[in-house]
Amino acid sequence: MHSIYLEEGARTSKEPQRRLNPNMMEIVKKEILKWLAGDIIYPISDSKWVSPTQVVPKKSGITVIKNENGDEIQTRLTTGWRVCIDYRKLNSVTRKDHFPLPFTNQILEKLAGKNFFCFLDGYSGYNQVYINPLDQEKATFTCPFGTFAFKRMPFGLCNAPATFQRCMLSIFSDMSGKCMEIFMDDFSVFGE
Template sequence: MNVMKNQHDELVPMRIQNRWRVCIDYRKLNQATREDHFPLPFIHQVLEKLAKKSHYYFLDGFFGYMQIHIAPEDQHKTTFTCLFGTFAYSRMPFGLCNAPSTLQHCMISIFSDLLQDCMEVFMDDFM
C-alpha cells in the first residue's frame, strides 16, 4: 500500500493493484433477484457515535464479501466466461444487489455482543 498526498495535502492510502480483477455485469441477475431490505446504517450516524469517543480505530475487512458462501444450487447464476474459461463463484462476489445487506446482516450477527457498546460495523469496516 502506498500513501499519497492529495490536492489538500491530506495523506490518502492507495492500494497497489498488480493482478487481474474481474468485473462482471450482473444487472440482469440483479433485476431478477428479490431484494433483501435489511437496513444498512447511515455512515454519518456511525461517525457521529465515533466522534463522542476518546479513542477509536478502523479495520477494513478486506475481501469481506468473499467470506460468504453461495448456496451450491445458486452458484450457476454467477457464471461468467473469459479468455481463461468459464467460471462460477462459490463465494459472494461484489456486484450482486443483495451483497451489501447480506454482509451487513452477517457482521451484525457475528458482533452483536459488541455493537453499540464498544464497536460499530459498516459493511466490511469495523470501528
C-alpha cells in the same frame, strides 16, 4: 450463506464475453488464478446464467491537476485495476433484500468524543461468505480463460451488501453499538 432468489417468471440470461483491452488480459488471468487457488470459484461448462467480465480502475486519493484552460481541478488517482462481473441482467430479476445499512454519518457521530477508536477493514470480506450451492450456477461468469462459477459471494450481486451486513451484525451482535459500529467490512471500534 448467500442465496439468490429470483422473481417469479424470471428468464435466464447467457451474455457473451466482452472484448477486453489486451493490457487487461494479464490482470484478469492473475485474478482468476487467485480465485481458483483460494477456492472462491470453480470451472463450469454449462450454466443457464452467464455474465461478462470487465476491468475497472481502482481509485484512491485525490490530486490537483491543471486542465486545458490552466485551471486547477481535483481528480482521483488510479491505483490499480479491479476485475468485476457485470451482474446487471441477473440483478434485474433478483428479488431485492431490503436489509438496512447504517448511515455513515451516524457512525461518525457515535465516535465523536470517544477517547479511543480505531478502524478495521475486513480482508476480502464478501469472499468469506459462501453462496448457497443451489445458487452458485447463477453467479457464473465468462472471461477469456473460461467460464467459472462463484462458490463464495463476489462484489456485484445486488443483495450482497445486505447479506454481508446481516452476517456481520449476527457475528458481532454482543458488541455492536456498545464498543463497535459495523458498516459492511469496515469496523469502527471505540472506547472511553
